[in-house]
Amino acid sequence: xxxxxxxxxxxxxxxxxxxxxxxxxxxxxxxxxxxxxxxxxxxxxxxxxxxxxxxxxxxxxxxxxxxxxxxxxxxxxxxxxxxxxxxxxxxxxxxxxxxxxxxxxxxxxxxxxxxxxxxxxxxxxxxxxxxxxxxxxxxxxxxxxxxxxxxxxxxxxxxxxxxxxxxxxxxxxxxxxxxxxxxxxxxxxxxxxxxxxxxxxxxxxxxxxxxxxxxxxxxxxxxxxxxxxxxxxxxxxxxxxxxxxxxxxxxxxxxxxxxxxxxxxxxxxxxxxxxxxxxxxxxxxxxxxxxxxxxxxxxxxxx
Amino acid sequence: xxxxxxxxxxxxxxxxxxxxxxxxxxxxxxxxxxxxxxxxxxxxxxxxxxxxxxxxxxxxxxxxxxxxxxxxxxxxxxxxxxxxxxxxxxxxxxxxxxxxxxxxxxxxxxxxxxxxxxxxxxxxxxxxxxxxxxxxxxxxxxxxxxxxxxxxxxxxxxxxxxxxxxxxxxxxxxxxxxxxxxxxxxxxxxxxxxxxxxxxxxxxxxxxxxxxxxxxxxxxxxxxxxxxxxxxxxxxxxxxxxxxxxxxxxxxxxxxxxxxxxxxxxxxxxxxxxxxxxxxxxxxxxxxxxxxxxxxxxxxxxxxxxxxxxxxxxxxxxxxxxxxxxxx
Numbered sequence: 001x002x003x004x005x006x007x008x009x010x011x012x013x014x015x016x017x018x019x020x021x022x023x024x025x026x027x028x029x030x031x032x033x034x035x036x037x038x039x040x041x042x043x044x045x046x047x048x049x050x051x052x053x054x055x056x057x058x059x060x061x062x063x064x065x066x067x068x069x070x071x072x073x074x075x076x077x078x079x080x081x082x083x084x085x086x087x088x089x090x091x092x093x094x095x096x097x098x099x100x101x102x103x104x105x106x107x108x109x110x111x112x113x114x115x116x117x118x119x120x121x122x123x124x125x126x127x128x129x130x131x132x133x134x135x136x137x138x139x140x141x142x143x144x145x146x147x148x149x150x151x152x153x154x155x156x157x158x159x160x161x162x163x164x165x166x167x168x169x170x171x172x173x174x175x176x177x178x179x180x181x182x183x184x185x186x187x188x189x190x191x192x193x194x195x196x197x198x199x200x201x202x203x204x205x206x207x208x209x210x211x212x213x214x215x216x217x218x219x220x221x222x223x224x225x226x227x228x229x230x231x232x233x234x235x236x237x238x239x240x241x242x243x244x245x246x247x248x249x250x251x252x253x254x255x256x257x258x259x260x261x262x263x264x265x266x267x268x269x270x271x272x273x274x275x276x277x278x279x280x281x282x283x284x285x286x287x288x289x290x291x292x293x294x295x296x297x298x299x300x301x302x303x
Numbered sequence: 304x305x306x307x308x309x310x311x312x313x314x315x316x317x318x319x320x321x322x323x324x325x326x327x328x329x330x331x332x333x334x335x336x337x338x339x340x341x342x343x344x345x346x347x348x349x350x351x352x353x354x355x356x357x358x359x360x361x362x363x364x365x366x367x368x369x370x371x372x373x374x375x376x377x378x379x380x381x382x383x384x385x386x387x388x389x390x391x392x393x394x395x396x397x398x399x400x401x402x403x404x405x406x407x408x409x410x411x412x413x414x415x416x417x418x419x420x421x422x423x424x425x426x427x428x429x430x431x432x433x434x435x436x437x438x439x440x441x442x443x444x445x446x447x448x449x450x451x452x453x454x455x456x457x458x459x460x461x462x463x464x465x466x467x468x469x470x471x472x473x474x475x476x477x478x479x480x481x482x483x484x485x486x487x488x489x490x491x492x493x494x495x496x497x498x499x500x501x502x503x504x505x506x507x508x509x510x511x512x513x514x515x516x517x518x519x520x521x522x523x524x525x526x527x528x529x530x531x532x533x534x535x536x537x538x539x540x541x542x543x544x545x546x547x548x549x550x551x552x553x554x555x556x557x558x559x560x561x562x563x564x565x566x567x568x569x570x571x572x573x574x575x576x577x578x579x580x581x582x583x584x585x586x587x588x589x590x591x592x593x594x595x596x597x598x599x600x601x602x603x604x605x606x607x608x609x610x611x612x613x614x615x616x617x618x619x620x621x622x623x624x625x626x627x628x629x630x631x
Contacts, residue, residue, distance in 0.1 A: 014539075017430040024427065025443045028507065031458045032446070034475060038461060049471050050478050051461075070305045082310050090317040094324040101328060106359035109352055121360070126625060128367050130618030132568050134587055134607045138377070138594050139370035148369060156365060165320060174366020177359050206351035207339035235451030237571040242595070254453045258575050261457050268461065268473075275457045279450045286449035290442065297512065298519050 039064055039272035046268045064273040075270050076260065077248065081277050087244075088234055088252040088281075090165045095172035096229045100222060102173075103180035104188070108214050110181070111189035112196060113206060122185070129178035137242045140171055144243075165250050168243045172233045180225055183296070187221040188214060224296030227289050231282050253278040371611075377604035384600050392605035402606070405584040408498055412569065412585060413613070416502045416509075417562035423506070424513025424558055428521050429547055431514070441518070445511030452508060452571035459504045460576060465489040494582040501583055504572050509565065513558040520554035521547060560617045567613050586610050 037051040040060040054060070068076045077084075110122050144167050147158040161167045191214065199209050240255040248256070257278050260271055286293060335354050342350060381388045396402045427444065431437045447455060464474030468487045472478040480487055490500050524547065532546045548555070573579055573588040586606055594603030 018434065021427065021430050021434065021440055024423075025440045028444045028447065028510075030475070031462050031507065032450070034461055035458045046473070048473075050473050050475060052475060052478070053471075072305045079310065079313065080305050082305075083314060086310075086314045086317050090321050093321050097325060097328060101332070102359045102362070105355035109356035113348055113351055113355070115348065115352060121356070123622065123626075125363065127618060127622060128363060130564070130614050130621070131367055131371055132564075132587075132607070132610050132614055133367075134568065134570075134590055135374045135611050136367050136370035137607075138600060138603065139373035140366060143365065143370070148365065155369075165317065169324075170362075171366060174362045177363050178367070181359060203343075205340065205343060205347045206355075207336045207342075207347070210355075211336055211340075231449055235449075235453070237451070237453050237574065238591070241574075241591070245595070254451050254571075257451075257457065258453045258571075261453070261460065261575055262578070266464075268464075271457060272461065275454050279454045282449045282451070283446070286446070287442070290445075294515055294519075297515060 035272055035276055038268055039276045041269075043269040046272075047266075064269050065277070068270055068274050068277065075267060076274060077256070081253070081256070081274055084248075084251060084253045084256045085277070085281070087165065087250055088254075091168045091172065091240075091244075091250075091252050092230055092233045094165075095169040095176065095233050096226055098169075098173040099176035099180045099229055100184075100226050103177055103225075104184050104215075104218060104222065105210070106177070106181045107184035107188045108206075108210050111185055112209070112214075125178045126182055129182055133175045133239070136171075136175070137238075140174075141242060163247055163250065168240060168250060168252070169233075171239050171243055172236070175239070176229055176232070180229060183225055184218070184221060187218060191217060220292070220295070223289070224292040224294075227285060227293045228296040230285060231293070234282050374604045374607050377600055378608045380601045380604075382599040382601050388601065392601045393609075396602060396605055396609070401584065402589060404582060405579075405586050405589040408582075408584060409567065409586045409613075411498060412502060412505075412566045413563050415499075416505050416566050417559050419502075419506050420509050420513045420562045421517075421555060421558045423510045425517045425548070425551070425555065427510070427514045428518035429543055431518065432521055441511075441514065445515055447508045448511045450508070452504070452569075453575050455504050455508050456572050456575035459500075459507070460491075463490045463500060465491075491577055491583075492581050497577070497581055497583055501572055501576060504576070505566065505569060509562060513562070516558055517551060517554055520551040524550045560620070564614055564617055567610055 034051050037054055038046055040062070041051065041054055042059060042061055042063070045054065045059070069080045069082060071080065072078055106125075110118055110125075143156070144159055144162050147154055148156040161170070195213060196209060199213055204212065234252075235254060236252075237254045237258055240252050241258075244250045244252065244255060257271075257274055260274055332354075339347065339350055339354065377384055378392055379387055379389060381391075397406075431440060434440070450458070462474055462476050464472075465477055465487075466472050466474075468481075472481060472487075474490075476490060477487055491497050493500075528550070529542070529546055532542055537545055568587055569585065570587045570591060573583060573585050574591070577583045579585070579588045579592065587610055590603050590606035590610065593599045593606060
């Protein structure tokens, strides 16, 4: 992709185009802005007037945030929102580490270790990436509770992880691996053959090549895919509902927020700051690492 | 009053768990790599495959491969999977008016929203190209990508909030309807248009993706081709139609198919905003309800298989183009 030498009069580069883009950018920002404003308004104001009127007689407050974070026995739960954020972290960090770590090694094995079924496994993984995770939810949940039985034979014994954080980050790792492996394979397979072969000639085996060459060279790809996974897992609802649905003790922010939105439907003085609180970490990750995130998207989509 | 101290003491086991996973992972592979580096000759290939590839394969097979087969088998059994019922789950699903509606809604989601996402994406990408403050505008439109669909749904619930006509409106969309002199409606209850209002949330969340991907593709168009077309007198919309669109055709298909798969599986928006009520149900929400609310595993599995059948043509197409690409 070259950025040099662009023609000056591009299609649509006109005052009308600028206007259209400005209007869309504003339209895209207004809903989030409305949430931000609402979360700083007083309860009685939220219920009686629209948030866009708040600037006429400004009276903003931090009380809503204090209520959802530090008031026990409140509508948000005994311990406020922070424990749910910790659950989100305790689900996201292991899942990102394991899927990216194991995915990178698998990508290396498929790209640089010649063996018989290498190609079949690669296509198999690529095909599994298309399997909707809806197809796996219930059997996987049963598997965590009772082990795997296929045609009456026990293949894998029961794991005692139901209701723990592991029963949420393990499915995320499993579901993420096909895509992560595929994306990292694109990158690892494109490393220069001469470098890899020179190292092998010098007597380095696969473990050394991976650690000394592949790992350092893959840092940008790892960063972008890890961010991608982070946002994906942090923002998930379905896996959380199925695997952490039973207990608040391991529920991530999204799950708690979805429950709040349902049960407190019109209590915007709680729901708005809670929603804002839940999107703050992904927004920080996104804005500080946007460049890597975009690169990760492109690795997956532009051939 | 909750203090940081009390939160920390109750969260400590979880933090400890995060740390243990990290330590165990790096510890295990640290030792494995140290040991593996000493091994020479033929053995190291098998050892490397065992340590690099097998863990990932086991996880993928237990998490996706085997469960998918089980769901397929379950879909031919009754509600508590005690009896074989043949195709009954599928035929009943087609007969059930609620599920039929979920079908129709899913199809309209899959047809309408990807087209809008892609059309908006390419328009924005083309207009933004070389524009002043391109990066800033892109960030704003792209930002919803970082927000969960649960968060997005609540953000839009606020936009669609409804109050009785004699009271001041608290939802901006309702207020705009009042200002423009339309009849005030409770938007999320207004069938069948409420489906469109739900799609808006998805389009809002996903257009940034289309824009960023297409924008990269447009920047990749060789300048000479564009200049040649301009010398031939092509400008504005003609240049867009005859050069830009054909040159990024593959990327358009990528955005379109990604959005299609996304909408086919979409669950969060429906679950959070309407719970599938008010005639807005879709297959993937219905599948969740069958499995986890009505506890009809047979039918839930059948719906999951149907979602899978919808994805197959797209996966098949992707594998085909991947094989062609790898041959070159």
